[in-house]
Amino acid sequence: MDGVFKAIAGDLGARYMDFRPEHGHQTDLDRGPFILFSYDSDFGNFASLLDREDVKILHLIRDPRDVVISAMHYHKASRESWLHEPIPGYDNLTYQRALQNLPTKFEQYLFEMDNSSASTLRDMERWRYGRANCFEARYEDLRRDEELVTWQRIMTFLGLDAEEQALGSRRFWQNSLFGGLSRLGNKHVRSGAIAQWRREFTPELADAFLKRFPNALQTLGYETNDAWVHELQQPAAPSMFSALRGLAAHHWEGLAGLIRSPSKF
Structure with missing residues (x-):
């Protein structure tokens, strides 16, 4: 826009x-x-x-769920100046570094929901509709x-x-993604897809979202109730074969690391 x-x-x-x-x-x-x-x-x-x-x-x-997803990925990579300024209460870390340091996407999404996206979603809710x-x-x-x-x-x-x-x-x-605005090499566009939350949100993440923004989806007309949470797919559990394969790969990586390490003698 x-x-x-x-x-x-x-x-x-x-x-x-x-x-x-x-x-x-x-x-x-x-x-x-x-x-x-x-x-x-x-x-x-x-x-x-x-x-x-x-x-x-x-x-x-x-959609507030997609706002969180888009913002998290954007803030992890963007060069906007405010993302690289130390923030109070985070041991002199910048917003981007604090986000990047979190080990899982789940924790990164929580950080985003508790910080930048929180004000965005609340502003959307507080807007005076019907003008x-x-x-x-x-x-x-x-x-x-x-x-x-x-x-x-x-x-x-x-x-x-x-x-x-x-x-x-x-x-x-x-300036549209279906027109002249290419996603390739565009610093502001990662996906642009609609309803990314269907593949990104787990039931656990959805529960965390609802605890923070219990009325956002209904207020903005994206849902009529919380039934969407029960339609989310649980993360697929690894099969016995894939678990063993991962264990074997880890074992061989360890051996390879020993072989590549210089001798201490």
Whole structure:
């Protein structure tokens, strides 16, 4: 969305402002058209801006379970500066290093749920839904919107005329995973798939998620109850053959290590 609307702003001659780095500087918003972009659902002291009659909003959410999955993998590898700054309470470790040091994906997901993703999900829950001037969209719908049906509805809602919509459609296609945005070599895209939680979430992880965010899925309309937990597959237990094969491999790796080790005599 950042890439889409930054390009649209350029096409239309509108000011483009990123809320995070320009926080506190959005004071002159009565001078011509503008696009104000925020990565989360919290506009802080500028929340009143959302109630202006001349302002239209596109609010985009994603399945909270996939938010956690995507964020964890992104934070393990991203070069964003905040991930490499020491955080209080973690022995001078950075967020990324603290995450990487955890030995299992289960623990890494828990860390993500207790930290960065926690604020993201709570902001999504606290958002005031039902605003007349807001189009509520879902990542899942846009990810499958190859015919640009949902995107056309969004552009119409935002007040773009036919010529502007043609420009907007081209920009959306250029920045979509089914269009011009390749996953290969893209630092922001690992998968982009919908419902990754079905293969990543175990019953144990689902229980941990529900303890932290008991109402998120119902509030956001992704589930009507907690029955989805019982549909998850238990991790497959290793067969006797694979267990023996793993033991044998470990044994031979140990012998190989002894052979490769220099003599102490």
